[in-house]
Structure formats: structure tokens, C-alpha cells
Amino acid sequence: MYEAIVRNVKQQPAKPDIVFFTGDLAFSGTNPEYGLLRERFLDPLRAALPKDCPIFTVPGNHDVDRKRAGNPRSWMTDVEQQRMFQQVDEDGRQKRVDMILPRFEAYRTLEHALGAWGEDWLASEMGAACATREINGKRVAVVGINTAWLCHDDEDWGRLTAGRTMVDAALKRASDTAPSLIIVIGHHPLAAMTGEKDWSDGERIRSRLEQANAIYLHGHLHRSGAQKSGDAMQSALAIQAPSGFQAGDSPIWRNGVMWGEANLATGRLVIEPLRWNDDHREYVFDTDAAPSRLRIAKRDAYAYPLPGPKPENPPAASLFSEQPIVPAPEGWRIIDAAELARMTAERLTTEEMADWFNGSFPRWEAATAAGVRPRQIVDGLVRTFEAAHHAAPRPVARLLTGAGGEGKSAALLQTAAGLLRGVRPWTCLWRQSSTAELPGNWLELMPPKPDHAWIVTIDDAENVAAGLPSALHSFNVRTDVHFVLAAREADWVLRGLNDQMWQRVADFRRVRLVGLDEEDARRIAEGWAAWGGGAMGRLQNHTSEGAAKILLDNARELAGKHEEGSLLGALLMTREGEELRQRVSRLMAPWVSAPGVGDKTLLDIYAMIAAMHAENQLYLSRTVLAFALRCDELRLDCGPLRVLRSEAMVDGGTTYVLTRHRRIAEAARDWLVESGYEVDRWYPFLARSALSEFLKNRGRNQDINSWHRDLARHFLNAGPVRWSIARAISKALFEVDRDDPLRLTDYSHILRATEQPGEALALMREHAPRFPGRRDVLYEWGVSAGAAGDLGLDVWLVARSLADDRRAPFLPNNVRLALAGLGSAFRELAATTCRSEFAAAQAACGRLGLRIPELDPTGRKYFEAYAAAAPSPSRVALSVESDITMFSKAAAEASYEAELENVHGLDALIGEPDGYSYKMLAAAVSGENGDRRNNSGNRS
Secondary structure (H helix, E strand, C coil): CHHHHHHHHHHCCCCCCCEEECCCCCCCCCHHHHHHHHHHHHHHHHHHCCCCCCEEECCCHHHCCCCCCCCHHHCCCCHHHHHHHHCCCHHHHHHHHHHCHHHHHHHHHHHHHHCCCCCCHHHCCCCCEEEEEEECCEEEEEEECCCCCCCCCCCCCCCCCCCHHHHHHHHHHHHHCCCCEEEEECCCCHHHHCCCCCCCCHHHHHHHHHHCCCEEEECCCCCCEEEECCCCCCCCEEEECCECCCCCCCCCCCEEEEEEEEECCCCEEEEEEEEEECCCCEEEECCCCCCHHHECCCCCCEEEECCCCCCCCCCCHHHCCCCCCCCCCCCEEEECHHHHHHHCCCCCCHHHHHHHHCCCCCCHHHHCCCCCCCCHHHHHHHHHHHHHCCCCCCCEEEEEEECCCCCHHHHHHHHHHHHHCCCCCEEEEEECCCCCCCCCCHHHHCCCCCCCEEEEEECCHHHCHHHHHHHHHHHCCCCCEEEEEEEEHHHHHHCCCCHHHHCCCCEEEEEECCCCCHHHHHHHHHHHHHCCHHHCHHHCCCCHHHHHHHHHHHHHHHHHCCCCCHHHHHHHHHHCHHHHHHHHHHHHHHHHCCEEECCEEHHHHHHHHHHHHHCCCCCCEHHHHHHHHCCCHHHHHHCHHHHHHHCCCECCCCCECCECCHHHHHHHHHHHHHCCCCHHHHHHHHHHHHHHHHHHCCCCCCCHHHHHHHHHHHHHHCCHHHHHHHHHHHHHHHHHCCCCHHHHHHHHHHHHHCCCHHHHHHHHHHHHHHCCCCHHHHHHHHHHHHHCCCHHHHHHHHHHHHCCCCCCCCCHHHHHHHHHHHHHHHHHHHHHHCCHHHHHHHHHHHHHHHCCCCCCHHHHHHHHHHHCCCCCCCCCCCCHHHHHHHHHHHHHHHHCCCCHHHHCCHHHHHCCHHHCCCHHHHHHHCCCCCCCCCCHHHCC
């Protein structure tokens, strides 16, 4: 075998620039073994290599002489001993020299004679090695780590470490040389250093490799292959070497050698793994060394994207395996591992990644970029689907749900990518347009293949989820099709979707993203650090640990305030801070003249969205916005919303249109106002559009009540500075539908509440006569008259709202409000005229009000005060009838106090007060009114 390896080197058309041995150069780490190795293999190999070709080696578990010293894991249980072992100073060096290094004495002798490190690194303070070489004008840094420090027996796995601080120090030394490429060699896979021991730090070492954009070459598993470190989503590309010689002719233990080429111009690492075929006595291409999807077309080699700087010339698509030939319907895309490799082959710029870290809408290239670490929930989803793969009892469906801005869309793409980049073959059917309908040819799109599974990936799933369970019936014999969905919780609930609809067709569960924990914060911050200071925002002088702590603190603060999208808010606070305003203004400034839809610019459209979100009015739907812009939802989605999403300025929900976070909305609104832009005009504009759309489409807008009343009352409650907006909204709604008495009474109420009673009375005087039988209109007309100072007219109109009219049955609220309003008017009349009959009428209204069934505490308080306004008459037995007679007579007297200009023609419209009958009122306050149906003509 040694002769075969040397012969293979000699046969290569291009000689190697570097040779790596990833450990296990011997069997038991003794001098005689290394002597034979030099004589039979290493010296002949050296002669076949170029004179300047360096050989780098690291020790493996078989390079440990276990007869020397004791078991190092016996003292690593002591925390102080652990600390000393890890130290990169004289104390740490001495600890390793005294307690561990005798076990590597023979290996060190070999390495001194053979290796190119130029130092006895195992005995150094750093405990790791670093060397640089200039190759074809590029600086390559090679780092050596010892994963075999703690090796002792067959129970090594999960109990090892190369020492994170030692790895840190070596990587820092390498980075300080500004290399074009960093290659780290060690013996064990990172998983062998990941366990439950106190010193287990495989995850942390992996993070350091990712941050350094390093290639990790290792051995130990005795076969060719490649793996992404960790969960198949990380940037530290780990290449697994074959065993040069383990056994003779054996069908189990196969010998091999691997050639590799790092091409910085194309950003690719190409490997050519060879295995020994003893029948033919030659090396042949190892087809099992990597997934077939990574094979380069028409070549015995596999290709991986290189971690590190953006390639100067991205690889052509033809270098990878052919794209899937199955056609996808409009709005859908079929993605396999090769297609994903094409999509992500070109490394994004630091600026593009900074935008992603700042919350830009996720796309495959950023969400799955080198260095980006998915949250823990992605790991769990990948494990769930991998366990199901092609042999699950029924389809597995997982719904990622939660508030907007919690990372659902990113987790969705990362889950699919984790499966595509995994060991077992998957293909993804991805809905790339949020308006795409469910395909009618599901089965044709996803043909079954041996040992293969499909993952259907749907964001904004609420707008197609209702049809999914029935579609799944067609998969009743398929166990290889699974679903990962994402939807904002509010959108899911709005569509009336529930878990029960899935029970018979799929293993369905919700996975809710909410809040942030310490581990996820660390993962996110390490992703920032992996892209360097330029991507760290204002945290470029912080370590990843420090950035993670700030992020976690901000996330917890926002979660405590129950703000929607606390994760995105925390990202913005952590990374942008006070600079958010500057970022928002920089993005928005070019939109002033950017085309939007029709005569509305992109800035206009975003101003509408930001205006609503900044006020925390979260019911601007795509339907309403499209109607307001006089376009269909598809044009809206593919036009302005797509642009705004790409700039991380709007969220991706399919029902409601929101900015990515309320802090962004507030910053946008403030910038617009300071720029002289009239933001407030959009509130009445959108309210008018919402009502018009509702009327045209006959009531499909479930948020119409929010547009009807909540919006205007929001600005009413905001104080006098915002009252003009409340009035403009109510006026706009009234002008859309003048035939609806509710629009009239709401408008009048807002005018009164914003201290414009004269305008309210004028409005009612002009329009209320069209609704003479509406108790609520009569009441509002009367109250507006009272607010304008005409108390006589107030009493007359409110008394009429309580009078008998079989066409208008009472609602409980009619009686309570009218008696309260009437009592208030009598009180004012009593005060201005000093007439006792008005005070007595006020008391009568109070006593009648107290008889109302199920009276609320606030109403009871008012009516008790009214009842105490005058002493009870001594000669009259109090009853409902006597109190009605008392206020009826007072109402007739009060009508004479009405101002003449306000009552012209009123008697002809509603009659005189002395002619009113109140039998229905008597029944209502006595609890005898059996007709309390919600009459749409008498809503109050």
C-alpha cells in the first residue's frame, strides 16, 4: 500500500503544494513503529514530492503511548486542573508537559524529523501550531490542533477536547497574518469533542472554526467523506480523510487517499477521493465519499463552496450536477442539493449580510450563508424530518407560528436547507410566491424515488392551509412527503384554521417561536462575528459573548413589554440603537420619486403602512391596501411590497401589511413628518378605502369595525393635538356611506368629543331628518344640541328617542343612554332656569334608570345621583308610571326653551312632546320588554 501511494503521487500531472497527515501514523505511539513508517513510506514519499512541499502532521489516538503517564481524564474532573490544562501560558504549558506530553514522546520525535511546523508546538504555551505558506501568490495559514490530548481507551468519544483556548490562540495567530485561506488539521471529528463532560467544547471549537471561515481536515473514521460541522448549516467545512492503510484485502476496511484543490478564484473546494481496489491493484474513484448531488459533471470529483471571501469568479452552474427536470407551477420552485449549492455559491458581501443581520426579509443566500447559525428550533425540526424521511407512517407537518418578527421565515428556509445538505437525499418543493395557489398536480411534481424524501416548504401558509388537508388525502399511500409551514399567529387565527383539520391526514404539530434564550442569542451573535467587524454594526468592538448578552437583555426587555416581534426589535436595538433612524431615512429617501402604483409613489405606499403600524393599528390588510391603490393584490405583492420586503422594511404576512417592526414604523413616520411630508392624510384615505371595499365586496373585511370606530377613537384618545385626524377619519367614512345612520352618529360623536358641538349640531340638523325613526339618531341629535347650548331641543329629541314606536324596539343600551342623557339635560335646565319641575324630572329619570335590569355600576352611580336631585313628591305614590308622567310633562315644558332656528319643521317630523306615549319604556325598565332582538335599524 505504501508503494501504491507513492506511485499515485508520481502519476499525478500536478504535484501537490501541501501534504497533510491527520493522525494515527502508528498503532501504539512507539519509536519502532515510527522507524518502520519512515523507512517503508515517509522517506520514499518525501523523495517523490517537490523539495519545497511541506508535510504537516497532527497526532491521533493511535499516536498515544498509553503505557506512559496515567489517564488524563482522571484529573480533568477537577475544575482547577481543567483550567490549568486549557491555559495558553507557562502554567498551562507546564501542566501539559508534566501530565500528558510523555505519552506523545515518540510522535514528537517523528514530527521533528518530518514535519514542517518549525516548532515543538505540543510543548509550547499555545498548545497548537500555526504556519503560513505563500502558494501562487496567496497566503495560506495552516493550523494544527491536538484532539488526542485526553485519549486513553475505547470510551474516548464525547470525552475529548483540543482545548478551546488553544484553538482560539492558534486561529488568532493565523488570522493576524491576513491569509486568503485557513486550513485546520486535527484527528477527530468535532462530534468526538461534543459531550456532557465539563470540558466538552466541540460546539465552541466549531464556532471558532466557523468564525475563522476555516476548512477542517480530520481523520479517525477511516473512510473518505465530507461533512458540514454540526447540523449541516455551518461554515466550517469539515473534510474527512480516508485511511491510507488499515488492513490488507478487506471488504470492510478500505484503504484510500484523497486529493484536493482549493480554488479561491471560483470559491470552490474540489476533492478527488480514491479508494484501493485490490482486485485491480489500483486506486479508483470513491463514489461513496460524498452525496452524488455534489459530484461535478463529467469528472470524478466533488465540489463544495469554500468558506471565506467572496469568489472573484463564481463557478458556472454546469460544474454541478444537472438541475431537476420536473417542472414546477408558477410561484413554486423545486430545489435539490445541487440547486441549493448553485443558489448559494456566490458569497454575499458584508453589507448584504449586515442587512440580513439587521432584519431584512430572509432569502436562501443569507439565511443559509456561511457563519449563520440557526436557532435551536431548526436543529429539532431537521431531526424530526430526518427521522421520518421516506418511511413515516403518514406525512409529518410542522407549523412554525408566532408573532411577526420572531424569525419564522428564516427558520423555515434553514430547516429545508438543513435537510438538503444532510446525509440522506431530500428535494424541496418551495412556494416562492406568497400568492401561489396549491398545485393540482402534486403527485406528478414529487415522483417517489428510492431512499428519498420530499419537503414541501410554505411560508405565509395561512392563505393555502385550508386546502392542504384535503390535498394530503391524495398522499395516503405516500410516506415520503412532508411539510414545513410558517404563518403569523394572527393570520392563522383570522383564517379560522385549527389543528383538528389535520388529525386524520398528517402528524401535525405547531412549533411556536417566542422569545430568545441564552443559547440562541449566542448562536445569533456568533453569526455576526463570523462576518467580521463590518457586519457587527455598532458592536464591532464587542466579543460575540458580549454581543449575545446585549441581545438577550434587549429581547427580554421587549418581551416584558409584550411587544410583537420582540426578536426583531431586539436585533434593531442591539445592532442599530440610535442609528436606526439614520438607516430608515437612508432607505426611504430614494423612494420620494420611485414609482409605486398609479399616482402613488413607493414612499406614499410605505408611508401608509408605517403610519398605521406606528400607531399600533394592526389591521391594514393587503386587500384594503390594494383597493386603495386601485390594483390587484398580485400586482401589489410583486411590485412595491417585494421592493419593501427586500429592504427589510415590511413584514411578509399575507393578510396584514406591517413594517418589520414598530420601531421601524415610528422612525419612518418621524422622518417623514420632519421632512414636511403629510403623513396624517393617509388615515382618512385608508379608512375611506376600507369601507368602500367592504361595501363593494359585501362584507368580507373582518376588520371593518376597527376601521369604523377604533381608528378615529384612537386619535380621539390621543389628545387635542390629534383630534383633527379623528374628525377627518369620521368625515371620510360618512361621505362614503351617507345612507348609513351609524356613519352619521359616529361623525357627530367625534365632532362633539373634539369640542366642536356647533359643527355636530349643524351636521345633525342637515342629515338626521332622513332617519326620524332611529332612536340612536334622535339621541345623538339631542345630545349634540345640548352640547351646543340648546337644552330645550336636547330634551325634546331625547324624549322622542324614548317614545313609543313599534317599528323601533328598544335595545337595552338605548334606554340607559337616553335616560342618562335626559337626566343630564334636565339638570342643566334646572340650573339655568331655577325651575323645580326640571329638577324633579331629573330625579324621575334617575329612579327610572335604577330600575333597568342588569344595570352596570357606572350607570347605577349616575342614576343614584340623579334620583337625589329633588325630594320625592309627598302626595304621589312613586311608580314607573308616575316617574314617566313627571319627566313627560317636563319634556313638554322644556321644548318651549328650544331655540327657534333649530326647531323649524321639527314638530311635523317627530311630533310635539306632549303627545308622546311611553308604554314601551315602562315595559323596558320593568324588565317586561320581550322584544330585545338586535334590530339592525336601531343599533346604538
